[in-house]
Amino acid sequence: MRTLLSLLLSILLLLANFINHAGAIHIDVYNKDSITHAAWVFAHGLMTYYNGNQTGQTPGKFVSPYYWWEAGAAWGSIIDYWFYTGDDTYNDQVKSSLLFQVGTDNNYMPANETTSEGNDDQAFWGFTVMAAAERNFSNPDTNQPQWLALAQAVFDTMASRWDTSTCNGGLRWQIFPFNHGYDYKNTISNAGLFMMAARLARYTDNSSYVDWAERTWNWTESVGFLDTEYYYFYDGANTEENCAKWNITKYQWTYNAGIFMAGSAYLYNYTGSSLWANRTQSILDSITIFFESDTGIMYEIACEVTKKCDIDQLAFKAILARFMGLTAVLAPFTYNTIYEHLIQTVPGIEQSCVGGIDNVTCGTTWLNVGWDNTWGLGQQMSALEVVQNLLVRDVPAPYTATTGGSSPGIANVSSEVKVLTTGDRAGAGILTSVALLMMLGSSWWIAL
Secondary structure (H helix, E strand, O other): OHHHHHHHHHHHHHHHHHHHHHHOOOOOOOOHHHHHHHHHHHHHHHHOOEOOOOOOOOOOOEOOOOOHHHHHHHHHHHHHHHHHHOOOOOHHHHHHHHHHOOOOOOOOOOOOOHHHOEHHHHHHHHHHHHHHHHOOOOOOOOOOOOHHHHHHHHHHHHHOOOEOOOOOOOOEOEOOOOOOOOOEEEHHHHHHHHHHHHHHHHHHOOOHHHHHHHHHHHHHHHOOOEEOOOOEEOOEEEHHHOOOHHHOEOOOOHHHHHHHHHHHHHHHHHHOOHHHHHHHHHHHHHHHHHEOOOOOOEOOOOOOOOOOOOOOHHHHHHHHHHHHHHHHHHOHHHHHHHHHHHHHHHHHHHHHOOEOOOOOEOOOOOOOOOOOOOOOHHHHHHHHHHHHHHHHHHOOOOOOOOOOOOOOOOOOOOOOOOOEOHHHHHHHHHHHHHHHHHHHHHHHHHHO
């Protein structure tokens, strides 16, 4: 009995030692090995929310309650994790997920998501396949859709929904009229179109994409979603009020600023224009509102302190961090400021990511000492993105078709996409209803 008790005590001591070691996340921001180890921990935590490779589950989707857009965003985080650290553990799952979700038209409008899909949702999958092209992520077989072609298809379908029937242009939040939010035009949907245009311009050397980026920026500014006095990006406005400036919802979200900042950096890198350099710098100056004044730690100003962030909003900091890293590489004059923001945020992550049974689960807020007893895909993705973007200078800048990018696209593609008018919108509503019935009909028997 005494021998058995001694053995059990030894096991408990070893387990306690393991737990204490596992929970001691210390990140030396000047040491690549330390950063890489922390990224490994957070990437593993992120992937614990994925069950799409299990029998009966859907490849590419994460566990409930995480929405489809966030899955697209998460795969983008894992592509960058591989590129920054060299760890290809999850690459097969990334590749199979991205290819499973393309939809019958190879544009990330799959039947299982189309009935609730928004323009912003589609854009996040577009960002990820664009990153796959820019990072030279393993190309699909020749009989499968290719990363660049998928990104071009996402752009084309989004641009075709440019809607001049209200607000003098812009994208609606939702794609289909029967979805809540169809009567709302928001910054994130238009940020998605802007980002896709900027990245495709640089990768393909097709300046007509720049025209679309300029159109989207100018509309966002003219309608008042961008306040050019402070370079704040607001959430959006209702189409029923024709996006009247008094009707604008003035919430500021980290991801809107991050996407417009990086898109501007892409355009600066491609064109060399001082206009895009100045816009990049102006947005960088404005994002100080997302870093707590005393500590410099990143936070979601619109909901985090009040503890009212919803499932989507918990992932927004991840998007800002990712696009801060891209901005630092594409517009090197921003690097020092961005790097300082990231390293000042790391202590907050260290003090937050000590929760759960593994003692390395991340919470929502990084402002307080200790874990806040929250957890989730968005929290893990946010911590991962801040940490891994400390490594941006250790890897090549995003490739283009002329600097090493190997992903083939659509030959002779034109970005002169027809925009929708009021008459077109009525006809499109009829076609949408017919198409939706066809999609539901085709997916009905599959689900049986």
